[in-house]
Amino acid sequence: MSLTEDLDLILETALPTDLSFRQIERAVIDNCISETRRYASEGSIEAFLMSAMRLLALPQNGHTRLIPNDAISVLPLRFVSVGRSVQVIGAPPGITAPRGKLIAVNGATLSQIEAIAEKFLAGTCQRKRVIGPILLAWPYALTRLGFSSNSGTTEYRVQGENGQITNLKVENGNTVPGSMLYPRNEHGKADPAWEPQTFVEFKDWQDLGLSIALPSFFDPSESALPKAISDAADHVRACSDKTLLIDVRGNTGGDFLLTMPLIDAISQSASKQIVVLVDKFTFSAAIVFVAILKHRLGNRLKLIGEEMGDGLTFFAEGGLLDLPMSGAVVRYSSAFHDWKNGTSDETTPADIAQQIVPAGELNLDRKWVARPAVEDAHGAFYQRILKGMNG
Structure with a gap:
């Protein structure tokens, strides 16, 4: 074998x-x-x-x-793209590492490394920013890309929030399993093992409006998500006079068809302005959710955040291949989706083809990359957005 x-x-x-x-x-x-x-x-x-x-x-x-995450070992640092930069945001217990913006690896700037790494990474620029940081912690990848050192160590230059520069050297033999720090479905959270505790999080901000966080549309039980969506739809109908904020940042997808009752409720009941928060970790079914809402609501819906992780014309469905010898996983597609022009072909599943609409361009109305540890604390980010909508 x-x-x-x-x-x-x-x-x-x-x-x-x-x-x-x-x-x-x-x-x-x-x-x-x-x-x-x-x-x-x-x-x-x-x-x-x-x-x-x-x-x-x-x-x-x-x-x-x-x-490759399940098949490789990486240096014990978690890198995540935040905006246009790469941040050091975590390390395993017992490892002391500075938090901050990654400036260079073995003397090479991030832009130099990203230019060479691009051909190994699939998807849009935003998706590359999501899946690319693992290469920065993978010693073999740095060697293959031409950015290793000759000392048996990897040196990272990190800039803290106070502007102070720290040089961190890690022995190349000091590695941990890749999946320990880099989840297969990268969500951008500091904790790589993060999973949503609930499919819908409500918060009534009184006069400011209502926020609904939708962290995932993937439901292995196939029962919890429909129930949560139904409850959310009822909540929207009961609060139709409130400004509505919907957060799908970090939502990597699932089954958008199960969210249609909420889309219907928002389209039919919400009477005030609606804002949707998105980021580069918004993928697949979550992008479709946004596309349908934008098509139905037009200028009533405002997009705030950063460009999402994929475009509106793509191939999806398909399946997963577990590679037995290497331990890696392959994701492959089988069906065409065109949510920009509202077209489908013979490969598009019938139930999806029935829902496809011409959403056009999903341009941001306002760019804003939140710092989770600061602006998301106690809902501060939500309140700032809602105040801006009501101002």
């Missing part, structure tokens, strides 16, 4: 099924396959993984990618 079995799974299932590969010249695909097969034959797991990442990133369809 060898890594070639993992590659065969990719070639037999992901590439033939995923229509986004039809946009790529066959010679380009074959060149990447050849490189990946060579590393597989050599038994070099990390080299194989990065080559497979490059292969699956070719269509720049963010729903299709190799996820």
